[in-house]
Amino acid sequence: xxxxxxxxxxxxxxxxxxxxxxxxxxxxxxxxxxxxxxxxxxxxxxxxxxxxxxxxxxxxxxxxxxxxxxxxxxxxxxxxxxxxxxxxxxxxxxxxx
Amino acid sequence: xxxxxxxxxxxxxxxxxxxxxxxxxxxxxxxxxxxxxxxxxxxxxxxxxxxxxxxxxxxxxxxxxxxxxxxxxxxxxxxxxxxxxxxxxxxxxxxxx
DNA sequence: TAAAAATACTCCATAGGTATTTTAT
DNA sequence: ATAAAATACCTATGGAGTATTTTTA
Numbered sequence: 001x002x003x004x005x006x007x008x009x010x011x012x013x014x015x016x017x018x019x020x021x022x023x024x025x026x027x028x029x030x031x032x033x034x035x036x037x038x039x040x041x042x043x044x045x046x047x048x049x050x051x052x053x054x055x056x057x058x059x060x061x062x063x064x065x066x067x068x069x070x071x072x073x074x075x076x077x078x079x080x081x082x083x084x085x086x087x088x089x090x091x092x093x094x095x096x097x
Numbered sequence: 098x099x100x101x102x103x104x105x106x107x108x109x110x111x112x113x114x115x116x117x118x119x120x121x122x123x124x125x126x127x128x129x130x131x132x133x134x135x136x137x138x139x140x141x142x143x144x145x146x147x148x149x150x151x152x153x154x155x156x157x158x159x160x161x162x163x164x165x166x167x168x169x170x171x172x173x174x175x176x177x178x179x180x181x182x183x184x185x186x187x188x189x190x191x192x193x194x
Numbered sequence: 195t196a197a198a199a200a201t202a203c204t205c206c207a208t209a210g211g212t213a214t215t216t217t218a219t
Numbered sequence: 220a221t222a223a224a225a226t227a228c229c230t231a232t233g234g235a236g237t238a239t240t241t242t243t244a
Contacts, residue, residue, distance in 0.1 A: 206236105
């Protein structure tokens with residue numbers, strides 16, 4: 001699973017529109033459409049209702065949003081721990097490498 | 098982040114060898130090499146020491162392994178919740194769609 | 195009918211494989 | 220010398236963009 005799809009999911013849930021989400025993510029609107037369709041097919045669940053005014057979370061989408069945010073939080077913790085580890089690890093090289 | 102890289106990470110940590118990990122994951126050995134290199138570059142941390150006998154977790158790798166497993170667990174929970182939601186959601190259509 | 199989303203199409207990047215070379219003890 | 224990992228190279232898939240069409244309250 002590509003966690004970028006989950007980021008797109010959370011931004012679309014917050015903005016309520018594919019076009020607005022695309023702008024915030026610096027992506028094309030069609031790319032957001034494909035991200036969400038890919039995620040919906042992967043999970044086997046419809047996440048949004050597409051209305052003329054924008055995108056509205058389904059009931060399932062609302063519940064899965066929390067789980068998606070937990071994944072993104074876990075990734076953030078992994079990256080934070082890596083930054084810590086990177087700061088203290090590494091090799092000290094004297095002279096030519 | 099592609100969580101497949103994290104799966105490769107955990108399998109390599111358990112098997113202790115690129116070739117063995119590749120067999121378990123049904124991937125080529127070179128693909129495992131690239132997965133781990135990609136992850137190491139992404140996180141900025143060396144995860145394994147490559148020894149003639151195989152791959153050994155670095156100290157940083159050992160600590161990050163737990164964080165990686167948390168991500169994979171969160172993904173598993175997302176999938177489980179999706180399976181639940183998928184079972185009870187969906188549309189009932191009478192007649193032609 | 196007017197917005198917003200989906201689709202069609204194209205291009206380029208990259209993921210993965212095979213075959214080979216390099217490495218480290 | 221030998222087992223294991225890294226590299227080189229190639230192909231096919233798909234990710235992302237632009238332009239256009241379709242949808243629905």
